[in-house]
Amino acid sequence: MKIVVVGLGYVGLSNAVLLAQYNEVVGVDISTDIILKLNARKSKIIDPELEEYLSKKDLRISATKDLSSALKDAKYAIIATPTNYDEKSNNFDTSSVEMVINKIISKYPKVKIVIKSTIPVGFTEKMRKKFNSLNIMFSPEFLREGRALYDNLYPSRIIVGDDSKAAKVFAHLLLQGSEKKDAEILYTGTREAEAIKLFANTYLAMRVAFFNELDSYALSGDMDSHQIIKGVSLDPRIGRHYNNPSFGYGGYCLPKDTKQLLANYKNIPQSIIRAIVDANSTRKDFLSDMIIKKDPKIVGIYRLVMKSGSDNFRQSSIQGIMKRLKAKGIEVIVYEPALRQNYFFNSRVERDLSLFKSHVDLIVANRNTVELSDVKHKIFTRDLYGSD
Numbered sequence: 082m083k084i085v086v087v088g089l090g091y092v093g094l095s096n097a098v099l100l101a102q103y104n105e106v107v108g109v110d111i112s113t114d115i116i117l118k119l120n121a122r123k124s125k126i127i128d129p130e131l132e133e134y135l136s137k138k139d140l141r142i143s144a145t146k147d148l149s150s151a152l153k154d155a156k157y158a159i160i161a162t163p164t165n166y167d168e169k170s171n172n173f174d175t176s177s178v179e180m181v182i183n184k185i186i187s188k189y190p191k192v193k194i195v196i197k198s199t200i201p202v203g204f205t206e207k208m209r210k211k212f213n214s215l216n217i218m219f220s221p222e223f224l225r226e227g228r229a230l231y232d233n234l235y236p237s238r239i240i241v242g243d244d245s246k247a248a249k250v251f252a253h254l255l256l257q258g259s260e261k262k263d264a265e266i267l268y269t270g271t272r273e274a275e276a277i278k279l280f281a282n283t284y285l286a287m288r289v290a291f292f293n294e295l296d297s298y299a300l301s302g303d304m305d306s307h308q309i310i311k312g313v314s315l316d317p318r319i320g321r322h323y324n325n326p327s328f329g330y331g332g333y334c335l336p337k338d339t340k341q342l343l344a345n346y347k348n349i350p351q352s353i354i355r356a357i358v359d360a361n362s363t364r365k366d367f368l369s370d371m372i373i374k375k376d377p378k379i380v381g382i383y384r385l386v387m388k389s390g391s392d393n394f395r396q397s398s399i400q401g402i403m404k405r406l407k408a409k410g411i412e413v414i415v416y417e418p419a420l421r422q423n424y425f426f427n428s429r430v431e432r433d434l435s436l437f438k439s440h441v442d443l444i445v446a447n448r449n450t451v452e453l454s455d456v457k458h459k460i461f462t463r464d465l466y467g468s469d
Contacts, residue, residue, distance in 0.1 A: 082156040083107070084254075085192075087148065087181050089115050091126060091333075092197050092222045093161030095229035098134050099258040101142035107151040108144040119144040130230035148181070152189045157251060161197040161222075166337035171344040173201050173337070179208070186212045193247045197222050199278055199338060202345050205242060205271035218243035219271055220251065221278035226332060236264045242274025279345070282338040283357060288323050289330040290360035296326035296463055297367050307465045326463040328368055328447045329361040329398035336361070336396045365398065369405035372445065372461055380406055381441030382415045383453065385425070399447045403428070406445075414441055 082104050086097040089110040097108045097119075108119055115125045120143060124131040134140065145151050152158065162177035178198050185192055196205060196219045205219045219242040224232035239255050241248045252266045269277070292310060299306040306326060314321040330336065343354045372380065382403050404426065407413055413428040416437040420430050431437040438444070438456050446453060449464040 083154050085109060085148075085151045085155045085158040087158060087160050088162035088177075088198070089119065089125070089144065090161065090163065091128075091224065091226055091229045093159065094119070094124065094126060094131060095128070095224060095233045096159055096161065096197060096222075096255075097142060098131060098138075098140060098230055099233045100254060101140040102138065102258050104254065105141045106143075107155070108142065109146065109148050109151050110144065111146065113146070116144045116146060126229070128227055128229055130228070130234065134230060148184055149188060152185060152192060155189070155192055157193045157195060157247075157254075158185050158189075159195045159197055164198045164200060164337075166340050168340075171340070173199065173204075173341055175200055175204060178204075182208055182212060182217065186214055186216075190214065190216070192216065193251070194218070195220050195241075195251055199334065199341075200275055201341055202272050202275045202279065204275065209271075215245070216247070218245075218248055218251075219274045220255075221274055221281075223278075223281065234259050235261045239264055239266045240269060240274055240277055241266075242269050242271040244268040279338050279342040282334050283342050283354065285323065286330045286335045286339045286361075287353070287357045289327065289335075290357055290364070292324045293326055293329065293364045293463075294360060297364065300371070306463075310465065325466045325468055327398060328402050328463065329364045331396045331398040331400075333396065361398070362401075365401040365405060368463070369402055372402070372406060372443065373409055373411070375443060375461070377411065377441075377443040379412045379414060379441045379443075381431075381437055381444040381459075382413055382417075382428075383437075383444050383446040383450075384448070385415065385417045386419060397447070399445065400426075402445055 084100050084104050084106050086093045086106060087109045089108045097106045100106050110116055118125050122135045124135055160178055160181050162181060164173040164175050164178060167174045178196060182194060185194055194217045205217055208217050209215055221240050223237055236259055239252050241252050248268060256264060295309060296306045299309055310324050313319060314324050339358050343358050346354055382399060385397050385399060403413055414437060415425050415428050415430045416434060417430060418432055423430050434452060443461055444456060444459045446460055446462040449462045449467055453460055
């Protein structure tokens with residue numbers, strides 16, 4: 082069948098490629114660069130599976146800016162446009178999603194709409210009432226930046242916030258394109274599906290925050306974080322995963338999803354959710370103070386990206402450290418090959434790693450790497466495992 086995917090970021094592009102193995106898929110985006118790249122079978126995003134599938138697999142996929150023409154004869158339209166968190170309204174900015182829904186329903190009311198963008202609890206129900214249509218459903222996405230297609234090929238679960246025939250067809254379209262044919266499918270209410278997404282990401286943020294605070298405690302008491310974390314993580318109920326200290330949780334999803342969930346708790350008693358949101362700032366304050374006490378004259382920020390194998394540095398935790406150091410008048414130089422501009426937040430960007438190493442007194446690295454093995458004496462990091 083024909084499927085339209087609106088918004089070709091991590092979520093949209095990975096879904097488009099997954100579904101294009103067995104269906105005709107038309108991607109829609111406002112970026113000319115993204116459109117040209119996809120039509121040339123190239124990925125705008127750094128993702129090994131996406132690059133491989135686009136270059137080697139027999140996919141029925143194309144891209145355009147024209148949503149109306151793309152929707153002709155389409156059975157499903159997946160919306161994966163950005164929903165950034167608005168600090169003033171304490172809510173996701175869902176205007177792009179609403180705009181796309183309006184365009185689809187006004188011309189093609191029979192097209193089944195599947196929202197993949199992260200949205201506040203109650204949004205799908207609100208859209209159904211606003212547009213007087215039950216052809217709108219929500220299906221949360223659980224994927225990692227840099228491994229987006231892999232996580233769609235091997236899904237931990239498939240969730241659709243609806244139990245209609247159209248919802249079941251869509252879930253099986255996702256399963257058809259995956260390599261993991263025994264993935265569990267869960268059909269829920271619309272609000273339940275929206276809540277699953279927010280609570281799942283908030284739990285991950287909580288785990289990051291927990292091991293970061295453990296690390297802060299160990300640092301304050303001159304203890305070995307690695308030994309404590311290993312001893313704690315050997316408990317099978319806790320597990321030896323997602324336990325590597327960092328400068329804080331970041332990326333596109335966790336910071337905004339935790340804040341949105343907290344906003345959804347208005348008038349509902351809670352303590353943990355607020356603590357998770359606040360813990361991220363507390364961690365950055367603590368580590369920044371440690372760096373400042375070392376009295377460096379020039380600090381080097383090694384990579385702005387959240388993790389290896391990614392080109393995304395939206396809301397990366399190291400930026401919080403950088404801003405705190407600059408506020409104290411410390412000169413900062415940034416090493417980030419993915420940046421095109423010569424300055425980032427009024428700090429010089431250096432693309433030559435050797436020059437970067439020689440020009441700074443201290444190198445702040447959220448994640449350590451062999452690239453820095455020759456300057457170990459300059460490095461400040463909390464990366465204990467050399468992993469993301």
